[in-house]
């Protein structure tokens with residue numbers, strides 16, 4: 001796993017560490033402002049609504065739908081070329097925040113706007129796990 005992974009690995013910052021500790025345990029955590037209760041993603045140092053720095057973590061359901069997407073077919077960094085074609089998407093979580101991710105475990109041509117998706121975790125190294133989304137089986 002560790003030796004084989006050639007693609008960029010996210011850099012953990014003090015304010016995003018909780019998110020990455022969550023994915024490591026296959027939990028999707030998003031920040032929640034303890035003052036105004038706003039749900040926040042991506043991880044930040046302060047609430048974008050009320051500027052409070054009193055932020056906590058809440059586990060998201062992992063349910064989302066496809067807000068927008070593109071199918072990557074060419075012109076990507078060489079390290080990502082073996083993955084082509086793949087779907088780069090912004091999904092809207094049930095909790096109301098948007099997340100940039102990939103849609104996996106399906107033919108890229110099957111992806112549609114508003115499609116129901118659910119989180120799935122990929123352990124890319126011993127320390128890092130990435131959240132991706134796959135279509136909800138009907």
Ligand SMILES: [Zn+2]
Pocket residue numbers: 033034035036037038047048049050051052
């Ligand atoms: Zn707030």
